[in-house]
């Protein structure tokens with residue numbers, strides 16, 4: 001039997017099957033880590049560990065969802081794409097989340113494009129396997145339903161934020177949300193990506209990054225943001241960051 005995946009700290013979980021390459025990799029995804037032993041043992045053999053370099057497209061708008069992804073490291077951005085090709089980020093997800101949520105509701109296609117913004121890894125599951133497993137694994141099903149609600153919460157708040165708050169505040173919010181998911185102080189990003197994420201022009205992002213840099217909150221060089229003063233960023237952002245976190249905590253308590 002495998003002994004290679006230190007997913008524990010919880011007695012309710014067990015090591016995975018030794019029959020796949022999964023057992024070389026630490027399970028960090030919070031949904032997988034929360035599964036009771038029985039469900040974990042049912043789900044794990046169906047998972048395949050995959051490396052996710054930056055720019056990998058996980059789901060494509062208006063296309064069928066072939067696979068779901070339990071993100072294990074890195075950051076995925078959920079984009080709404082317009083007919084002319086312009087896109088704006090409506091949510092982001094990392095180690096706490098799952099990509100392919102329409103499957104949980106019995107849908108087969110994606111309404112959004114999901115693309116890796118910060119390279120990482122995931123445990124991939126075939127859509128048909130997930131749909132079958134949901135019938136056998138009530139904790140997994142509930143976790144994914146809650147994940148859907150969390151993404152909806154982000155989307156509604158981000159829609160209001162994009163309309164009502166200035167780009168400096170939005171950039172600060174985005175950096176805080178990203179750091180919460182990937183850890184560390186350095187977020188590798190291009191200006192072009194940031195512009196997509198914040199629904200604004202590239203020039204506005206340059207100005208906003210300059211403002212935050214001048215205030216000593218971040219360092220910004222080509223393609224890389226270093227967070228220097230997290231508390232300062234929290235003061236500089238709009239109410240949306242707190243609002244999302246407050247509601248998330250409330251829901252966590254309600255489901256405990």
Ligand SMILES: [Zn+2]
Pocket residue numbers: 160161162165169170173238239240241
């Ligand atoms: Zn806001």
